[in-house]
Amino acid sequence: MATMASHTSSHPLTVGFDLDMTLIDSRPGIRANYRALSAETGVPIDADLVVSRLGPPVEDELANWYPAHAVAATADRYREIYPTHAIAPSPALPGAREAIGAVRALGGRTLVVTAKYEPSARLHLSHLGIEPDALIGRLWAEAKARALLEHGAQVYVGDHTGDVRGARAAGALSVGVTTGPCDAAELRAAGADVILPDLTEFPAWLRTFAESRG
Structure with missing residues (x-):
């Protein structure tokens, strides 16, 4: 396995996001x-x-x-x-655009790593005006670690225990949001490091995290 990302890496801030029920209500x-x-x-x-x-x-x-x-x-x-x-009826979840913007405001990079077929994911993001720096599709659970490691992600944000497993497999800090099928207890039991009710609280958390990296 590739070298794991460190939560306190000196590399530029890179944050990965899941798509369905993390950034969008699909x-x-x-x-x-x-x-x-x-x-x-x-x-x-x-x-x-x-x-x-x-x-x-x-x-x-x-x-x-x-x-x-x-x-x-x-x-x-x-x-x-x-x-x-499926594209037109699916809105962005509260705080999605702001979460991407918060990473950029700190000079960081964003990527979306999803189990969804990549062309479909790209259509969703384009329709909603959400523009990550990279998009990787057809990866689920621990397999998401491949993309997170390749891009040096220190943080991965998702709504499912599979997202937590992917983050942990990559050595990235797992941020769980309870906007999907898994509640806080399930995300915590899977090993999430941080649990937020939704992405509206992500920018404030990210600023604190970035400060802790020095």
């Missing part, structure tokens, strides 16, 4: 996309249940509704129709 769009997929394929899907547990790759969710041999092709179709149904 529930309305994903709900609409699953309903469209269900109507097209004739397979019943409880879209409300699906959006209550966002985080893992779409293939993991589709395996709950489709036979194993159909999952890959169905995932491809899900991604094909995604821009039509």
